[in-house]
Amino acid sequence: MKLLEIKKLSVEIEGKKILDSLDLEINQGEIHALLGPNASGKSTLAKVIMGLPEYKVKTGSILFSNKEVKGLPAEKRSKLGISLVFQNPPAIEGVKLSKLLEKISINEVREKEKYSHLLERDVNVNLSGGEKKISELIQVLSLSPKLLILDEIDSGLDMKKREEVVEILKKEAKERRMAIIIITHQGEILKQFSPDKVSVMINGKIACQSKDYKKVMETIKKNDYAKCKHCKKL
Amino acid sequence: MPSANIAKNYSPDFLQVDNEIKSMARNDKVVILPSIEAWEKLPWVKEYFNGKPKGGYFIWVKEQIDFPLSTCVNIISPNIKQDLQNLMIIEKGIKAKAGVVCSSLKNNLSGTHKAKGKLILKENSSLEYNHVHKWGHDDDVSPDYEFVLGKNSSLKYNYSNLFPPKTLDIKNKIVCGEKSSVNLNISVNGIDSLIKIKEEVILEGKDAQAVSRLKLVGRKRSDITAESSIVAKVKSKGHIDCQSLMIDNESKISSIPLLVCENKEAQITHEASIGKVSEEQLNYLRSRGLSEKEAIDLIVSGFLSV
Numbered sequence: 001m002k003l004l005e006i007k008k009l010s011v012e013i014e015g016k017k018i019l020d021s022l023d024l025e026i027n028q029g030e031i032h033a034l035l036g037p038n039a040s041g042k043s044t045l046a047k048v049i050m051g052l053p054e055y056k057v058k059t060g061s062i063l064f065s066n067k068e069v070k071g072l073p074a075e076k077r078s079k080l081g082i083s084l085v086f087q088n089p090p091a092i093e094g095v096k097l098s099k100l101l102e103k104i105s106i107n108e109v110r111e112k113e114k115y116s117h118l119l120e121r122d123v124n125v126n127l128s129g130g131e132k133k134i135s136e137l138i139q140v141l142s143l144s145p146k147l148l149i150l151d152e153i154d155s156g157l158d159m160k161k162r163e164e165v166v167e168i169l170k171k172e173a174k175e176r177r178m179a180i181i182i183i184t185h186q187g188e189i190l191k192q193f194s195p196d197k198v199s200v201m202i203n204g205k206i207a208c209q210s211k212d213y214k215k216v217m218e219t220i221k222k223n224d225y226a227k228c229k230h231c232k233k234l
Numbered sequence: 235m236p237s238a239n240i241a242k243n244y245s246p247d248f249l250q251v252d253n254e255i256k257s258m259a260r261n262d263k264v265v266i267l268p269s270i271e272a273w274e275k276l277p278w279v280k281e282y283f284n285g286k287p288k289g290g291y292f293i294w295v296k297e298q299i300d301f302p303l304s305t306c307v308n309i310i311s312p313n314i315k316q317d318l319q320n321l322m323i324i325e326k327g328i329k330a331k332a333g334v335v336c337s338s339l340k341n342n343l344s345g346t347h348k349a350k351g352k353l354i355l356k357e358n359s360s361l362e363y364n365h366v367h368k369w370g371h372d373d374d375v376s377p378d379y380e381f382v383l384g385k386n387s388s389l390k391y392n393y394s395n396l397f398p399p400k401t402l403d404i405k406n407k408i409v410c411g412e413k414s415s416v417n418l419n420i421s422v423n424g425i426d427s428l429i430k431i432k433e434e435v436i437l438e439g440k441d442a443q444a445v446s447r448l449k450l451v452g453r454k455r456s457d458i459t460a461e462s463s464i465v466a467k468v469k470s471k472g473h474i475d476c477q478s479l480m481i482d483n484e485s486k487i488s489s490i491p492l493l494v495c496e497n498k499e500a501q502i503t504h505e506a507s508i509g510k511v512s513e514e515q516l517n518y519l520r521s522r523g524l525s526e527k528e529a530i531d532l533i534v535s536g537f538l539s540v
Binding site for chain 2: 075
């Protein structure tokens with residue numbers, strides 16, 4: 001069943017096209033990897049799906065559970081079930097994570113007590129890269145999302161922490177039928193996720209898609225993203 | 235004559251409701267009296283008052299205590315006028331904590347709370363004074379406090395006003411003796427309020443130190459003027475940090491730090507900034523499902539609590 005359906009989405013910033021007539025579909029419970037070189041538009045796409053106001057949609061549509069969400073603010077999209085793990089979440093001094101969770105939580109996060117040391121810390125203030133990612137996960141999982149977008153979740157995580165994070169996410173995805181979009185430019189994390197589908201973004205477009213993430217990874221490893229520019233399906 | 239009761243758990247050491255003193259704690263180590271009674275019974279306290287007090291409390295910490303002092307002055311009836319003259323004396327070498335709450339029960343009581351306070355910290359003593367105000371939209375409030383710090387004493391003064399009255403006129407004067415130190419943290423959330431803050435730290439004793447932090451928020455037609463000054467008369471150190479957040483274009487904040495140096499060995503500095511709520515923080519919290527207003531309230535509460 002289709003959860004997210006993006007059609008001919010174009011986004012510009014200061015006259016520069018960042019997303020160019022992009023099409024993408026994500027099914028319920030699907031784990032979908034979004035690969036691409038730096039500045040290909042992956043993070044922009046994540047923020048546009050989330051509804052962050054710095055990006056203006058020129059044309060196209062974003063259907064979520066068959067509902068057009070293009071004109072909705074971020075908080076409404078969050079309530080519908082879209083959540084984003086930020087690559088660089090902002091620090092909010094004086095606001096403890098526990099207080100933020102009190103305000104936003106729909107769902108009690110399992111094993112939250114395991115991360116109790118973070119609950120009394122200010123949101124993203126003086127946290128290590130790994131702690132920030134865990135803090136992000138506690139927040140988004142407390143929202144019970146239907147679609148979770150992970151923007152470079154692997155950056156700043158050592159291998160052990162990465163495995164821990166992936167295990168939590170895979171379990172949640174399976175039990176709650178939560179779809180996940182994994183945005184990465186490294187691809188290493190995909191070995192642990194084993195995504196159902198991979199899309200490669202080049203210059204603001206989906207350049208190719210495949211169900212065989214290993215083959216895509218292999219091709220990228222050999223040719224960087226050069227081959228992706230010319231192929232429609234691997 | 236007000237009744238004096240022994241404070242029970244969770245009861246403040248001094249409780250005044252409207253203009254009636256409801257309870258006072260008794261303790262061998264601390265003398266707590268209505269200021270009028272202290273004036274009448276203890277001749278030596280007269281030097282600390284400017285004339286006979288009309289109301290308020292006298293707290294004299296004579297010996298080391300192992301519990302925080304607490305006072306609570308409330309307005310619960312309409313059109314009440316409180317006129318307090320408070321005096322707190324911390325004897326030599328005593329380390330004390332005090333929690334002071336002044337509040338209005340409802341938003342529309344049109345009360346007046348006037349408090350003139352004097353806090354004397356004697357040699358080698360220390361005091362952490364947490365002062366919380368919570369007022370209604372129609373109240374007029376004017377606390378006027380003087381702190382006198384003896385040699386080697388230290389004061390941490392935290393004032394927080396998240397629910398401001400219609401008018402708020404704060405005056406704080408801190409006189410620092412030799413090697414004394416003061417750490418002031420004033421947080422005021424202006425919501426449709428006329429607020430004047432005048433804070434003056436006088437570094438009178440050699441090697442005295444002062445840090446004064448002011449956090450202000452202007453929203454809903456607030457007009458805030460904050461003057462914060464340090465006067466260094468001798469070799470000493472001081473710093474003023476005024477940070478303000480503007481939530482809308484209907485409000486106005488004037489932040490005026492002032493440094494006066496009368497000794498070439500003194501080091502006094504200041505920084506001041508007035509800015510808006512970070513769009514990045516706002517969007518982040520909105521992506522977590524908070525409305526714009528909820529997100530701003532959370533950011534403001536965080537800003538004022540730091």
